[in-house]
Amino acid sequence: TCAFAGQKKVLAAYEEAVKCGYSGARAGRLHTPHGVFDTPMFMPVGTQATVKAVSPRELKEMGAQIILSNTYHLYLRPGTELVAEAGGLHRFMDWDGGILTDSGGFQVFSLGPLRKITEEGAAFRSHIDGSTQFLSPEIAIKAQMNLGADIIMAFDECIPYPAEYQYAKLSTERTTRWAERSQKAHTRSGQALFAIVQGGMYQDLRRVSANDLVSLDFPGYGIGGLSVGEPKPVMYEMLEQTVPLLPENKPRYLMGVGTPDCLVEAVRYGIDMFDCVFPTRVARNGTAMTKSGRLVVKNAAYAKDFLPIDENCGCYACQNFSRAYIRHLLKADEIFGLRLTTIHNLYFLLDFTKKMRQAILEDRFLSFREEFLAQYCK
Ligand SMILES: CNc1nc2c(CC[C@H]3O[C@@H](OC)[C@@H]4OC(C)(C)O[C@@H]43)c3nc(N)[nH]c(=O)c3cc2[nH]1
Numbered sequence: 001t002c003a004f005a006g007q008k009k010v011l012a013a014y015e016e017a018v019k020c021g022y023s024g025a026r027a028g029r030l031h032t033p034h035g036v037f038d039t040p041m042f043m044p045v046g047t048q049a050t051v052k053a054v055s056p057r058e059l060k061e062m063g064a065q066i067i068l069s070n071t072y073h074l075y076l077r078p079g080t081e082l083v084a085e086a087g088g089l090h091r092f093m094d095w096d097g098g099i100l101t102d103s104g105g106f107q108v109f110s111l112g113p114l115r116k117i118t119e120e121g122a123a124f125r126s127h128i129d130g131s132t133q134f135l136s137p138e139i140a141i142k143a144q145m146n147l148g149a150d151i152i153m154a155f156d157e158c159i160p161y162p163a164e165y166q167y168a169k170l171s172t173e174r175t176t177r178w179a180e181r182s183q184k185a186h187t188r189s190g191q192a193l194f195a196i197v198q199g200g201m202y203q204d205l206r207r208v209s210a211n212d213l214v215s216l217d218f219p220g221y222g223i224g225g226l227s228v229g230e231p232k233p234v235m236y237e238m239l240e241q242t243v244p245l246l247p248e249n250k251p252r253y254l255m256g257v258g259t260p261d262c263l264v265e266a267v268r269y270g271i272d273m274f275d276c277v278f279p280t281r282v283a284r285n286g287t288a289m290t291k292s293g294r295l296v297v298k299n300a301a302y303a304k305d306f307l308p309i310d311e312n313c314g315c316y317a318c319q320n321f322s323r324a325y326i327r328h329l330l331k332a333d334e335i336f337g338l339r340l341t342t343i344h345n346l347y348f349l350l351d352f353t354k355k356m357r358q359a360i361l362e363d364r365f366l367s368f369r370e371e372f373l374a375q376y377c378k
């Protein structure tokens with residue numbers, strides 16, 4: 001374990017939040033027990049303690065700083081006590097960078113059938129063996145302390161989309177009470193607990209949620225309940241209402257986002273951290289991400305295309321293999337094919353956030369954003 005001095009609120013303190021003169025875009029540095037990391041940053045999702053199809057060594061090589069894992073999944077299998085006995089998640093999966101775990105709120109509401117939500121918490125059926133399970137703020141925090149991530153998330157309800165105003169109001173108020181219970185249950189120093197802003201797609205509820213959580217004083221804030229099927233302009237409108245209410249010297253994490261066009265817009269509003277299963281998920285059905293949009297390597301058009309996916313890309317796949325070869329592997333159901341598209345997509349997003357950070361530091365984020373959006377077809 002690494003010694004970490006100072007209070008948890010220092011943990012995610014911003015050192016040089018370089019703010020370019022335009023709206024809220026900023027470049028910061030995130031302090032954690034496993035290192036100091038640059039933002040804006042993309043965090044690969046490793047739901048079950050592995051980023052599917054790639055090794056920790058490859059993640060390090062492509063510049064991953066913080067990876068995500070999921071309390072809901074690990075709680076059900078192999079169990080968070082077992083991971084604690086193994087020495088914690090970093091040891092278990094041999095990753096010495098940063099780890100962020102989601103609290104399980106989202107999965108209970110999206111994966112668990114037959115769920116029932118009360119003030120106490122959420123009852124649901126395990127998607128693995130159908131057994132009846134229960135998660136509460138206290139259980140979710142204890143599980144995350146067992147996993148030992150550097151950043152953990154408060155237990156919340158990700159409000160489905162669309163939702164009635166009344167339901168969104170009651171759920172958001174309960175999520176704030178759950179955040180307070182999460183805070184009280186969180187006793188592990190050197191680990192930052194982030195709250196999660198909810199409020200559905202209602203401007204006033206978003207503002208109330210943000211203000212209530214800020215007054216509870218967390219070291220960082222997730223913005224939840226977005227990227228759940230709402231139109232992108234609605235997501236941006238909720239960001240516009242929420243981000244300015246969050247402390248400038250604390251990190252903001254937009255949960256579950258996303259595609260490069262969403263990332264560049266969210267950075268404009270002042271978001272620092274992103275996670276999304278998209279790059280790894282589409283890679284597994286043979287789709288590569290490029291700066292001009294998606295390239296379905298599996299298509300017959302690439303059968304004799306001996307160029308790399310992207311000749312300006314520095315990733316292992318583009319440096320050594322052709323589209324024809326990767327297409328052949330995908331058609332032949334060879335595991336290496338999925339590995340190459342996954343490596344490329346993760347590298348692409350990690351490199352994209354690095355390029356945004358550079359643009360902000362050189363005070364040219366606006367033109368970077370314009371150029372990118374002009375070239376990228378969604
Ligand atoms: C995609 N759009 C989207 N993701 C969201 C998430 C994260 C949930 C996903 O991030 C990964 O965990 C870190 C996991 O991979 C799967 C298993 C896919 O789900 C997890 C959210 N999490 C919480 N606690 N609260 C939210 O309001 C919330 C909203 C989201 N919208």
Ligand SMILES: [Zn+2]
Pocket residue numbers: 309310313314315316317318319343344345347
């Ligand atoms: Zn590449």
